[in-house]
Amino acid sequence: MIAIPGEKLGVIEAFEPKGDFIIKDGNIYATRLSEVKVDKKHKIIEIKPIRKGFVSVGDTVVGRVDYIQRPFAFVTIVSALNEDLAADMKGMIYVDPEYDYAPVIEGSIVRAKVIGTSAGILMLSLDEPGLGVLESYCNYCGGPLVVRGRNSARCIWCGRVLRLRLAPDFKSKALPHRVILE
Numbered sequence: 001m002i003a004i005p006g007e008k009l010g011v012i013e014a015f016e017p018k019g020d021f022i023i024k025d026g027n028i029y030a031t032r033l034s035e036v037k038v039d040k041k042h043k044i045i046e047i048k049p050i051r052k053g054f055v056s057v058g059d060t061v062v063g064r065v066d067y068i069q070r071p072f073a074f075v076t077i078v079s080a081l082n083e084d085l086a087a088d089m090k091g092m093i094y095v096d097p098e099y100d101y102a103p104v105i106e107g108s109i110v111r112a113k114v115i116g117t118s119a120g121i122l123m124l125s126l127d128e129p130g131l132g133v134l135e136s137y138c139n140y141c142g143g144p145l146v147v148r149g150r151n152s153a154r155c156i157w158c159g160r161v162l163r164l165r166l167a168p169d170f171k172s173k174a175l176p177h178r179v180i181l182e
């Protein structure tokens with residue numbers, strides 16, 4: 001079985017852990033993405049990190065925002081530490097329901113930091129310098145965006161102003177054709 005960083009693997013009373021792990025409050029957790037082998041007969045749990053192309057807490061990742069369903073934006077992670085991933089991983093960015101705008105929109109490519117895991121999904125944050133939206137087009141019409149100021153961009157095609165958490169190296173992109181809105 002494959003364990004993600006922070007995944008609980010068992011209790012120390014039941015198994016003797018070997019390999020790369022941490023123990024907290026008597027529980028055994030994976031520290032990195034790992035291959036886990038359980039030997040029930042000898043009560044041994046072996047945790048071997050999978051090194052290439054996987055993600056750990058604290059890593060910087062790049063992903064695409066698939067959709068937003070408050071209080072989360074759901075992200076497919078496409079690369080970590082500038083390496084392609086061996087398998088698709090999903091992440092979530094917390095979107096404060098108190099705010100009337102989200103820091104990202106559907107289709108945004110974001111640079112984020114992995115701050116934890118929850119039920120097999122990586123928890124991501126944009127709250128650090130250098131993080132934020134790397135590429136985006138307008139989520140109303142697909143048009144290109146021009147940066148208006150800090151965390152604000154305007155669509156050239158439809159004129160809408162979008163509040164986004166922009167990375168310092170933000171680049172605009174556009175769909176090939178304008179989406180006609182009803």
Ligand SMILES: [Zn+2]
Nearest residue numbers: 138141155158
């Ligand atoms: Zn637009």
